[in-house]
């Protein structure tokens with residue numbers, strides 16, 4: 001799936017900026033004239049052109065069916081070279097924000113079952129995905145890890161909306177996510193989507209990508225080679241293949 005033909009650059013207005021978790025602000029952007037915003041699908045992101053020399057990508061985390069606004073959630077990066085600190089400290093409601101996109105390197109494939117694994121701010125592209133698969137009546141589960149409950153944006157909302165399908169795993173209560181055991185044995189017709197910082201992996205030392213490659217899911221991931229080409233990415237943009245015939249719980 002390509003969103004290239006719908007990619008545009010335009011100025012929007014920051015309608016609302018609200019804190020949704022420790023260190024995370026949710027930005028709601030709309031068109032000053034009320035014109036419809038570009039179409040997008042779960043997994044898509046936009047570039048925020050904060051200044052000519054300061055462009056950062058943010059996953060769209062709102063409702064793709066709502067063409068009147070775009071929403072992104074931004075985590076304050078303590079060692080920021082400017083992007084997230086600009087969003088947190090300088091952007092104010094009512095200001096103009098230039099966006100480019102949307103584009104989608106993380107498209108949602110059709111599958112019978114889904115396992116979503118989110119670490120920290122990696123929850124953002126997963127939000128519209130779980131809404132879409134739930135509306136479709138698919139079987140799905142989300143495991144969401146983060147430092148503390150207070151730092152996990154949208155955690156309570158997800159749990160209220162979807163109950164047992166969502167497992168919140170704050171690190172200070174449960175330790176780091178044990179990805180190899182979450183991925184477990186390969187299970188047919190299950191798509192696995194994961195997004196989050198490397199530190200979401202056990203011990204903070206194992207990269208998500210390495211975990212996936214070491215897990216028993218790898219065989220199943222490979223079997224579907226060539227039929228589907230979606231990619232999962234971590235928040236630094238590294239990509240790995242995801243197949244709808246991957247591992248589940």
Ligand SMILES: Cc1cc2nc3c(=O)[nH]c(=O)nc-3n(C[C@H](O)[C@H](O)[C@H](O)COP(=O)(O)OP(=O)(O)OC[C@H]3O[C@@H](n4cnc5c(N)ncnc54)[C@H](O)[C@@H]3O)c2cc1C
Pocket residue numbers: 045056057058059060072073074075076077079080081082083084085121124125233234235236237
């Ligand atoms: C597709 C995509 C979607 C994304 N979605 C989201 C989202 O929904 N929400 C969100 O908060 N973020 C998201 N990000 C990350 C976001 O684009 C920014 O990278 C993030 O906000 C940090 O930007 P920054 O300028 O504040 O920090 P940066 O200055 O980019 O620093 C980020 C980290 O890189 C390290 N670093 C700094 N300089 C270097 C260097 N020269 N070499 C290596 N490492 C260095 C820093 O120490 C810091 O830990 C997404 C990224 C991608 C690619």
